[in-house]
Amino acid sequence: MRARILLVDDDRALLDALPEALHLRMNGIEIDTSETAIEALERIRDTDYDAIVSDIKMPGMDGLALLHEIRDLRPTTPTLMITGHGERDLAVQALRGGAYDFVQKPIDRDYFVASLERAIQLRRLDREVEKQRLALERHARVLEHVDDGVFLIDDGGVIRHWNPAAHAITGVPADQALERKAAETLPGWEVVAPLIPVASMPGPGSLEAKVVPLELDGRELWLSISGVTFSDGIVYAFRSLTEERALDELKGEFIATVSHELRTPLAAIYGSAQTLLREDVEFDESDKKRLLDVIADESERLSRIVDDILFANKLDSGQLALGENGVDLRALARDVVEEMRGCFAAREDISFELTVPDALDSVAGDPDRLRQVLINLIDNAVKYSPDGGRVEVAVESRDGGVRIAVRDEGIGIAPLEQRRIFGKFYRVDPGLARGVGGTGLGLYICRELVRRMDGRLSVSSEEGKGSTFAVDLPVATAAGKDAAALAQPA
Numbered sequence: 497m498r499a500r501i502l503l504v505d506d507d508r509a510l511l512d513a514l515p516e517a518l519h520l521r522m523n524g525i526e527i528d529t530s531e532t533a534i535e536a537l538e539r540i541r542d543t544d545y546d547a548i549v550s551d552i553k554m555p556g557m558d559g560l561a562l563l564h565e566i567r568d569l570r571p572t573t574p575t576l577m578i579t580g581h582g583e584r585d586l587a588v589q590a591l592r593g594g595a596y597d598f599v600q601k602p603i604d605r606d607y608f609v610a611s612l613e614r615a616i617q618l619r620r621l622d623r624e625v626e627k628q629r630l631a632l633e634r635h636a637r638v639l640e641h642v643d644d645g646v647f648l649i650d651d652g653g654v655i656r657h658w659n660p661a662a663h664a665i666t667g668v669p670a671d672q673a674l675e676r677k678a679a680e681t682l683p684g685w686e687v688v689a690p691l692i693p694v695a696s697m698p699g700p701g702s703l704e705a706k707v708v709p710l711e712l713d714g715r716e717l718w719l720s721i722s723g724v725t726f727s728d729g730i731v732y733a734f735r736s737l738t739e740e741r742a743l744d745e746l747k748g749e750f751i752a753t754v755s756h757e758l759r760t761p762l763a764a765i766y767g768s769a770q771t772l773l774r775e776d777v778e779f780d781e782s783d784k785k786r787l788l789d790v791i792a793d794e795s796e797r798l799s800r801i802v803d804d805i806l807f808a809n810k811l812d813s814g815q816l817a818l819g820e821n822g823v824d825l826r827a828l829a830r831d832v833v834e835e836m837r838g839c840f841a842a843r844e845d846i847s848f849e850l851t852v853p854d855a856l857d858s859v860a861g862d863p864d865r866l867r868q869v870l871i872n873l874i875d876n877a878v879k880y881s882p883d884g885g886r887v888e889v890a891v892e893s894r895d896g897g898v899r900i901a902v903r904d905e906g907i908g909i910a911p912l913e914q915r916r917i918f919g920k921f922y923r924v925d926p927g928l929a930r931g932v933g934g935t936g937l938g939l940y941i942c943r944e945l946v947r948r949m950d951g952r953l954s955v956s957s958e959e960g961k962g963s964t965f966a967v968d969l970p971v972a973t974a975a976g977k978d979a980a981a982l983a984q985p986a
Contacts, residue, residue, distance in 0.1 A: 597615070659672075857898060897968055
């Protein structure tokens with residue numbers, strides 16, 4: 497999708513020159529121009545721009561007044577303000593008025609392009625958040641029209657009635673529920689049952705339903721449930737809030753991830769750039785290089801974050817095509833481990849060990865994506881070993897397939913978290929208490945890639961003692977093995 501930008505300035509020469517310069521430095525953009533704030537407002541009412549750039553000093557309505565109108569019309573659209581040299585007070589007013597950034601004349605085009613690209617990326621992420629919110633609202637409307645599940649439990653704890661909606665919500669058919677103890681049909685029922693409000697007589701609004709979790713066949717269900725007593729037992733009515741809760745969690749995790757992981761590098765980039773722009777301080781070459789290194793490193797980090805989000809969306813939409821070649825996991829593991837040794841050469845507290853058999857069947861899969869998976873698993877092993885330790889990579893034949901396992905001696909994963917780590921945006925250390933960051937998309941992407949290669953990604957871990965991630969893949973067909981043999985160096 498092409499980014500749309502609006503430039504507002506009463507300087508006709510600048511409106512002619514600046515778009516040409518931006519087109520040379522930025523791909524996939526469309527630029528509209530306006531010479532007055534009034535004309536710009538008409539465009540802004542009709543078009544949801546990715547970013548707006550406006551001069552502050554203009555005849556009639558000036559840039560600060562325009563900024564105020566933009567905040568009312570398009571509060572999430574980032575606006576960059578152009579100020580004259582030395583007009584610090586105006587720049588401060590613009591930032592206090594909600595401007596995303598300001599650029600001084602004469603315009604430093606490198607800084608301007610970088611700031612504009614960051615603004616566009618923020619706007620795109622804002623739109624993703626809005627899409628999540630709208631999706632949540634759509635699902636909530638659907639849930640309002642779903643029939644409630646109803647079941648009856650007698651005084652002996654036996655299920656005597658189980659309606660079709662109860663079957664639809666839980667997946668448990670009536671013939672597996674009726675005449676059985678509720679605790680047998682619904683694992684964990686003896687724990688949640690005392691928490692459920694039970695009214696002495698039916699009536700609208702008599703008791704507020706309680707939301708409780710149940711696990712059925714490995715699925716976690718969140719049920720909004722309440723009951724009413726009668727002569728033969730208790731009738732319970734419930735509806736599923738599982739999808740609603742999952743969307744809430746996903747939205748919250750997405751917003752939390754974006755707000756921290758995106759704003760942290762942006763703050764570093766902006767702070768370093770502003771420091772370099774200061775005219776009252778002289779920097780030697782080493783100081784300049786240090787600040788520029790911060791900008792380069794954090795820009796690369798920002799790019800990785802956006803790439804992860806876009807790649808995950810590509811996976812979800814089914815747009816990613818995988819190759820189906822025979823892959824020699826021994827050669828792949830050697831290459832990746834050697835590469836990761838180089839990447840973490842500065843970590844003297846980390847050691848890498850590789851174990852591969854003398855002979856091994858090739859596996860069916862996409863070599864580039866398998867490499868991506870293995871790099872991510874090893875990177876995680878190092879990332880979650882803040883105190884150092886050994887990272888072991890082992891390749892072995894197993895149950896008619898091939899397994900590659902990555903073991904570390906890091907912080908480990910709590911049992912309850914092990915079920916959630918492959919979900920979108922989930923991080924083992926979300927509060928960064930141990931200095932571990934990331935989007936929480938890496939393991940989700942790994943799992944989806946492995947699944948699309950008919951494989952399985954699993955984890956075993958103990959808190960404080962490390963984790964093992966295992967990728968199990970099927971052996972390649974005869975044609976795939978021939979392809980893997982041809983791919984080996986002579």
